[in-house]
Amino acid sequence: MDGSLVNFGHWLQNRPFALAIAGSDWAYPIVQATHFTGLSLWVGTNVAVDLSLLGVGKKSVPPLQLSDALFVWNWIGFGIAVIGGFLLFSVSAETYLSNIAFLTKLGMLIPLGLALHIVIQRKAPMWEKSSQTSSAAKFAGFTELLLWLCVVTAAVLIPYVG
Amino acid sequence: MLLHLCRWLQDNSFIAAINGTSWTAAALEIVHYFSMFVLVGSMVIVDLRVLGLVGRRQDATELADRLFPWIWISFALNFLSGFLMFAGLATSYYRNDIFYDKVAVVLLAIVANIIVQQKMSKWNRLPAMPASAKLLAVVSIGLWIGAIIAGVEVPALTGVG
Numbered sequence: 334m335d336g337s338l339v340n341f342g343h344w345l346q347n348r349p350f351a352l353a354i355a356g357s358d359w360a361y362p363i364v365q366a367t368h369f370t371g372l373s374l375w376v377g378t379n380v381a382v383d384l385s386l387l388g389v390g391k392k393s394v395p396p397l398q399l400s401d402a403l404f405v406w407n408w409i410g411f412g413i414a415v416i417g418g419f420l421l422f423s424v425s426a427e428t429y430l431s432n433i434a435f436l437t438k439l440g441m442l443i444p445l446g447l448a449l450h451i452v453i454q455r456k457a458p459m460w461e462k463s464s465q466t467s468s469a470a471k472f473a474g475f476t477e478l479l480l481w482l483c484v485v486t487a488a489v490l491i492p493y494v495g
Numbered sequence: 496m497l498l499h500l501c502r503w504l505q506d507n508s509f510i511a512a513i514n515g516t517s518w519t520a521a522a523l524e525i526v527h528y529f530s531m532f533v534l535v536g537s538m539v540i541v542d543l544r545v546l547g548l549v550g551r552r553q554d555a556t557e558l559a560d561r562l563f564p565w566i567w568i569s570f571a572l573n574f575l576s577g578f579l580m581f582a583g584l585a586t587s588y589y590r591n592d593i594f595y596d597k598v599a600v601v602l603l604a605i606v607a608n609i610i611v612q613q614k615m616s617k618w619n620r621l622p623a624m625p626a627s628a629k630l631l632a633v634v635s636i637g638l639w640i641g642a643i644i645a646g647v648e649v650p651a652l653t654g655v656g
Contacts, residue, residue: 390564
């Protein structure tokens, strides 16, 4: 593992805020709950739009309308998840930075999921206009669904491989 | 009596096998987390729509009807994976006070969901969402956040799970 990354982890987990979270019985689970609350908004709204792109479920609300309606809370959820996630990470940064499941999650799966998510949000109006691109929309929806499932899988595997 | 049932569950060979093998145990966790995110996220969006904080241009009944199937499918997956994880350590959870709190909060949240689902089209026909509907939506959001907090407190404070 790259020395500077480990050094950074060591520095981060010895910041007063990280030590305070680690040292308190209540702070750590509350930060965990914050991370999960943000993820509920982020993953819940993503899955709703992805399934709608896939054409699964009632057709009453088209994907674009759904994506627009959920847009603000989708990104609020992401913001909360990032803040909670960063605080959880800072508590034992050194360990996380040498964990293959964590590195895969943060270095590969999340960037891919995020990039695809932004593409979907930008392309949705175009996909709506022409029915011929529906296979692209389906593919994007299915891939995004799969990517976030992979992110959760990598997260669950962190203690298993550590 | 209940303790006997817990012991029987925990000693069941299928339940012991599924919790004792690392890849099936991890799979249970993955299903439990992912379905929890979809369940809570979708339900909170419906609650926020009742409060007028999400998609005001979107018809409330249509948005709710779009999300309710995912809410119930994810609840079923969440309950099933949760039950199998509980069964693997049933006698430990039997003595765990915070676990009872978690189950109680989740049950109340589900009751709130059912009421919202049944009343949604009626509320939607009114000129504005009634105050009682908004109150219920706030309570529902609070209960789901409470369920998540109770969920993380079970292992944090009692070491079970």
